[in-house]
Each structure stands twice: as structure tokens, then as C-alpha cells.
Amino acid sequence: MPEPVISLVDVGREFPAQPPVRALDGVTLRVDRGDYLAIVGPSGSGKSTLLNVLGLLDRPSSGSYRLDGTETTTLRDGARTRLRGDRIGFVFQAFHLLSHRSVVENVMLAEIYRRQGRRGRRERALAALERVGLGHRTGFPPDRLSGGERQRTAIARALMGEPSLLLCDEPTGNLDSRNTEAVLDLFDELRGQGLTIVVITHEQEVSRRAGRRVRITDGVLVEE
């Protein structure tokens, strides 16, 4: 049996307060290669905390998190940062594109903190843009793109360097229905190419398209 991409075992995350806030409580989750998983839940349920833990942006208080077979909870800060940069592609609700750079430069940004050489970086970025169907917009500044095109640029950036996991935080939260449709079609397509996708959302339509759904309520994860 191959190693799962994500393996959470009894993960808890507490925030110090009076009394302590248990944002995650005994979360156990397994995501295999090629899975398309939607995490749904109302706001304040622990969705963001789970995303931060999955994205190695936050450290769980208890339990074990293995990413691609690597136990991450015991890693030092620098190693976690490197693992995050190499294995995880982030897609944010707010896109997080740098406004004073062209589309292709935004995509190229994904590689500058990796050990990969500079040679061929532009070509790889152009290929990633082709993959999301933005080959005709490469020289544009982001503020001249539609919302859907911006999110596709962000997805192209996340795809650079072939990540093991595409981690999306409300990827359609700022998009209208037509653009939402386009982004979701893209996700289907990427999944068809074998990419592992985890989407955090509170939108019905987004979660319906995913192959698998889990619901989080008050820090407790339930498979649907």
C-alpha cells in the first residue's frame, strides 16, 4: 500500500486562553494520492486552524502529522519551511498576487526560495500558465485580469515545482458563479492529471464537486 499524502492521527491544537480553546480535537484524516477532498464547516469551526496545520504554517499541540511519509511535528522550523515550499502549493481566497509584477513573474516567484536553478524558470512558469489556460495573458499585470483569471494565475503559481498537495483556502470566495465554475473545472482537470487537492470551503457547490467530503464542527472532524 503506497504512503498517503496526508496522514493525521489524533491531532489536537489548543490556543492558550482562560479556559483553553480547543480548535482541533482528535482529528484523524488520511488523504491518498489523487484524492480530491473538501473540508466544509461553519466559520469558527476550526477550518482555518486545520488548513494552517495541513499547510505546515502552524504546529499541532498533540498528535502526528505525516506529509508524504515525513513526520512533520518533530521537524525544526527551517526544515518545515523547506518542506512547505517543496511539497505544498497554496491557493488563497485573496489570490495574493503581487500587483506590480506581470502574471508570469508572479508565477516565477514560486521558485525563488527553492534550490532549483534559475535556468528555464520562465519556461516552467509559462508551461504552468498553459496548464491553467492562461497562456495568452502572461505579460499582463494582475489588476487587468478578471477574478477567475487571477485565481488561475495563483493556481499556476501553486503548480510550479509539481507539489504533492494543492491546498486551497476558499478558492472561490471572491469569485462570481461563472468564474467559480471555471476554477472548479480546472480542479477537475488537475485531479484527472493525478494531483492531490484539498479544498476548504463553506460553499455547497464547491464541496459537491469534490470526490470526498469531511465536515468539521467545533474542532471535530466527521466523514460525510
Place this chain on the structure above:
Amino acid sequence: MHVRDLLGESVVGMLARPVRSALTTLGTVLGITTLVITLGVAATAGNQIVGRFDELVATAITVEVPESPQAPLVEWTAIDRLTRLRGVESAAAVAESKDGANVFVRSNDIVDPTRVTTQSLSVLAATTGLPEAARGRMVAGRFYDVGHIRRRDRVAVIGDQAAKMLGVTRLDRAPAIFIGKHAYTVIGILGDLRRERNLSTAVLVPPTVGRQFGLRDVTRVLVNTSLGAAGLITRQAPAALSPGSGDMLQVVAPPSPTRARDKAQDDVNALFLILGLVSLVVGAVGIANVTLVTVMERVPEIGLRRALGAARRHIAAQFLLESTLIGLTGGVIGAALGIVTVVAVSAAKQWTPLLDLRLAVGAPVAGAVVGLLAGLYPALRAARMEPVDALR
């Protein structure tokens, strides 16, 4: 992370807000410009000042001969030995005494109630080289020579001021002056003195004649050297003048040229240096402020970079390099403005501009250091940010 990537990110970050970056550099530009102008103009002006008095001061040596109860320390003839030294252009021995300082001198015996004919002048004995040694010239007549001295002729040479006071205007009728009871023939008027200007109100007599006024021994020797020989002659003169007891002579040597130059610079610099440093500090505070604001504005970008795999040191390095580049830009502009100003000032004053290469290279470096120091705190703030908080 590749160095070129780091540099590229910093440059793009700086150019993303060009107006803000330009305004931020202003403080550094002002500071560096002030410093470069101060140092440049001071160096240039210092060189000019030294150049002007070099020739006169740097070649003038005075040897003071203390009184000796036994045999005189310096013989009158010793001056010939001194003149023979290579590097000595002119030299003269002078005898002064208290008795000779205030002697009543008059130009004739007629009692004229409308004029003061009797003047109190100082009488000195001197060797024949005096006009050259005092850097003067004979305005009229001639100086006495070896023959006068040997024959003990009663001749005198008077300074141009003394001549005016005594009413001696022409020498063709061989005017006489009375020093004490005796008459002396005035054979020359000494003027245009550039050294020992007090000689212009003095009466000079041959050493063999001076004994009557208590001017027995040499008290002072005036020496002029060729340019650059002052140091050498300063060491050699005592031995030449008084082979037996040269160490008892006091040689007053010109200050060495380098010290004169330092002094001139010190005077001009201090105030403006402080001014320049204050502007630099103000510039640094400006950079620190703006960089901090920039960091706060770019929190989401920092979060994104951390998500893309940037370590804390990458974030710190980027912001540090940005502020350093701003400082460096300010330094380069400031150095250029400063140097242009120095050249302009020199052109206006008809000086030779003196540009220190170290200054031209050092000024931009100083600007960069200012930017680096100013960026430390903002860069640390940016690096300490938790990615979770930055992305929220």
C-alpha cells in the same frame, strides 16, 4: 535562494514605489552631500592655504643664541660656515641687546620746535647678508659690505619706517644721523621686509661698530633655506654655527607642511562634519520609518513568501537589502552632488580641486551602511512575523 533572486526581489521591491523610495533617499542624500562638500572643500582650501605660505614659512629658520658669560657661543664669522651648507639660500647674524633697544637717534643737531627730530629707535648689528635673510630689498642706496666692517666705517643702514621718522629721503648728499653722540653716514634704506618686519624701524650698523652700543655677541641667526631643506638645515645649523656647544642653541623651525595642512582642515571641518553626521542620522531615521511602514503594508506579501517556502532569513535579507539599496542610492547621489559642488566652488575661487578617491568611494559605502543599520529593526520585525498571522 540565489543571490541574484534576492537582489532582484529587493530592487523590484524598491522600484515598486519609486516616489516613496526617492523621498526616502533624500535624508541620506543631504547628509552625504554635506559630508563630501565639507571634506572636499576643506581639503581643497587647506591645500591652497598651505600653498600660499609654504614658501615663506616653510623655509624660514631662526636660531636663538642664549647669552653666555664666557666666550660667545656663536662667532660673527660662523655665518660663513652656515652659508656654505647645501640648502641654505641666505643667512645673517644679528646682535640685539636691551641697551640697543631704545637709543635716541636724530638726523641733525638743529633744534626745530615744530618737529620731533629725536626718535627712539632700536639699533642692531648685523652681518652683510641681512637684506636677503630678512627677505627685503634696498629701497635706496646699498647695504654695507665686508670692507665697511673691516675698516669699522661709521656707516648705518636704516629701515624705511625709520627713514620716514627721521626725515631721511635722499641719500645722494650722504646724510648723517646721530646715534648718541656720534654721527654715522646713512648709506642705504632697507624696505619691503617680508620677515623680521620690525627691522623697518631699526638702525643697522656693522658688527665692528655695534660694540659701542653693547652689541657684542650674536643673539640671533636668520636662515632661509631652499624649499624642502628646512628639516635638514634645522638639524645641521647648530653644529655649523657653534661646533662646540651646538646643543645650547634654540632652533625655531617651521612647522612641517603636513601638520600645517591638518590644522587648516581641522578648523574648517569640525562644525560641518557634525552637521553632515546629524543629517545622516536624520536620514537613517527616515529610512527606518519608511521601511517599517513598508513592512506593515506588505504583511500579506510576507505571508505569501513564507507560504512559498521563504525562511525567516530570506524575508530579513530582502528588507535589509532594500533599505541598504535605498541608502546606497542616496550615497551615490550625495557623493555626486558633493563632488560637483566641490569642483564648482573650486572653479569659482580659482582653486585646484582636490578630490580624495577614498572620499568618492567611501561616501556611497557610508550611505549603504546607513541604510543597512536603518533597515535592521524593520527587517527583524518582518522576519519575526508568524506566517499564520501574516496570511490572516
